[in-house]
Amino acid sequence: xxxxxxxxxxxxxxxxxxxxxxxxxxxxxxxxxxxxxxxxxxxxxxxxxxxxxxxxxxxxxxxxxxxxxxxxxxxxxxxxxxxxxxxxxxxxxxxxxxxxxxxxxxxxxxx
Amino acid sequence: xxxxxxxxxxxxxxxxxxxxxxxxxxxxxxxxxxxxxxxxxxxxxxxxxxxxxxxxxxxxxxxxxxxxxxxxxxxxxxxxxxxxxxxxxxxxxxxxxxxxxxxxxxxxxxxxxx
Numbered sequence: 001x002x003x004x005x006x007x008x009x010x011x012x013x014x015x016x017x018x019x020x021x022x023x024x025x026x027x028x029x030x031x032x033x034x035x036x037x038x039x040x041x042x043x044x045x046x047x048x049x050x051x052x053x054x055x056x057x058x059x060x061x062x063x064x065x066x067x068x069x070x071x072x073x074x075x076x077x078x079x080x081x082x083x084x085x086x087x088x089x090x091x092x093x094x095x096x097x098x099x100x101x102x103x104x105x106x107x108x109x110x111x
Numbered sequence: 112x113x114x115x116x117x118x119x120x121x122x123x124x125x126x127x128x129x130x131x132x133x134x135x136x137x138x139x140x141x142x143x144x145x146x147x148x149x150x151x152x153x154x155x156x157x158x159x160x161x162x163x164x165x166x167x168x169x170x171x172x173x174x175x176x177x178x179x180x181x182x183x184x185x186x187x188x189x190x191x192x193x194x195x196x197x198x199x200x201x202x203x204x205x206x207x208x209x210x211x212x213x214x215x216x217x218x219x220x221x222x223x224x225x
Contacts, residue, residue: 046213
């Protein structure tokens, strides 16, 4: 079992729809969680961070964390073609100080 | 502010040659990470430094790989001798506090070993 698993893609949604990206992790002491977006040929860039159980909203993006279920998700509302990218979930064991990344989910938003 | 700066952006070399990748972290960041990304294996952590000291190098594939951080503003990743299977994109990232803060990635070095 991988330490961080993301829902297998590719994921395709129509423009304006909600895209739902999921991530599960195995290390129970993980304390910091990040979502990165990576366009083809580019480097990962941070879009959301979440540290506490519940929801965190930032514009069209909502991150959800459930530590009991070891689950973190990212919702993208009103999806736009410019959201088409690979989304990487990163889980951090604060004590170890390093991030473990999932393999990513590739999202395509069709006009 | 300048982001993480990596050089070169692209490197093409022949098998057996020495390759040196360079990274300048964001000023004030205490932690620096080297990653390798391939289609098959995704984004893999090779090594990370905290306050210029290597903390975890368990991801370094083998003795052909070495990394140094002689000061807070510079790090190198060296492959000697290089092999075709080392072809990948190598990213450097830095953060203020490893673990609790997000990482900022450089643009990467696309390495091709012929």
